[in-house]
Amino acid sequence: MPIKGSDMKKKRKLPDAADHEHRSKITSFTRPKIRGARPSSVGGDKLFSSKKCLAWFHEYAGPDQVVGPDAMEKFCEDIGVEPENIIMLVLAWHLEAASMGFFTKEEWLRGMTTLQCDCTQRLQSKLDYLRGELNDATAFKNIYRYAFDFARDKDQRSLDMDTAKSMLSLLLGRTWPLFSVFHQFLEQSKYKGMNKDQWYNVLEFSRTINSDLSNYDEDGAWPVLLDEFVEWQKTRSASSS
Template sequence: MPRNKRRIELVTEDERQFSKRARNHVSSRRIARDNSAFTQRRCVQLFREYTVPTEPDTLGPEGMEKFCADIGVEPENVVMLVLAWKMNARQMGFFTLNEWLRGFVDLQCDTIPKIQAKLDYLKSLLNDYNTFKSIYRYAYDFARDKEQRSMDIETAKAMLKLLLGKHWSLFSQFNSFLESSKYKVINKDQWCNIFEFSRTIVNDLSNYDVDGAWPVMLDEFVEWLTSERQAQPYRS
């Protein structure tokens, strides 16, 4: 993946199979316990296993794929977003040495087994409302093209699916709305309000205030969904 490519990519079938085998390999055995004391030196050495001599302080897309395979997690798994948030990583697909140390010093991880042992903990952070909200907000600046102020719609849909797809009952309808809408980008105010909408507005839209301070995008979504339901009254 070239450095200037920000958009979330669909992995090939071969890559999926490779990642699946890696996960099966991890799950088929008990993760080795590593009770050795954390050292920053060993943490740096681990980082260097995924970088190239020409850019020793930057872990790029190829190194990221190898790292994900080693820990048994697909690159598009939400746990990788949580890990990036822990590091406060700036750019999707890349970790700098400083970001790596920020995250793994906090997690006290300097070996692959130690990182594997923290995966469930990282996933559990999504269960806390305030932490999830922080990760959701972080995802906007993390995933958008840094040369643009807004996030392109394809990246936005992919990130919304990753974060809200399993937890928002109206996600599939909202995704369909975006696909049929005029919107080509999503700005940060819209992004943040989508989260608030997903957490506060019930499925039948009965608590939606038409005079509220929602962005026009969400007013349009409510109008679109209401029209869809009237046209197909038996559709949930």
């Protein structure tokens, strides 16, 4: 999950500036493009204020100049969004956040400036916009791809399987008819993690392959993981018919 309370209190070491810059480059290809995010007046307030946005950041930031796990829970409470809500992943994508459970000052100012949000009320007014990003095929693909680097432990090249299953549930659980079956496959499989190629191809598979798997090409360039899933599901279907 994007910023779940129980997960936030684990591990997550604050990256130093050089490490953060390196990891920002990893996900730079998924940078969001805001459509129609123009300066606006909310509740009669003045236009967007960088000074006000920075003061808002410091309401949550600790001495390390970062919104960390505990402050993130308070932030979620203030904007009225559950920490595990997918909107928090969309927001993290807009901020180009490098690490789950943390927003740095640079990420906050960059993303909130683009969104034109300098206070709680303005961000609340953008929640429907953020939710709508999930209905845009291109934006969703970028959010999905971003989630891989966002959620993985930075000293690992792959997502551990528990995290992968949680993120897949968040991103595809409500829209992919085969998700519950795929989840069962992962539960019983030998795989301990999911690499980037597998992660990307699961989305492509969910978008292009029929629920009955009738158009799956075994000779196509799918990862072995998906070949094994198709074989596993066809065997199950045959034994139950």
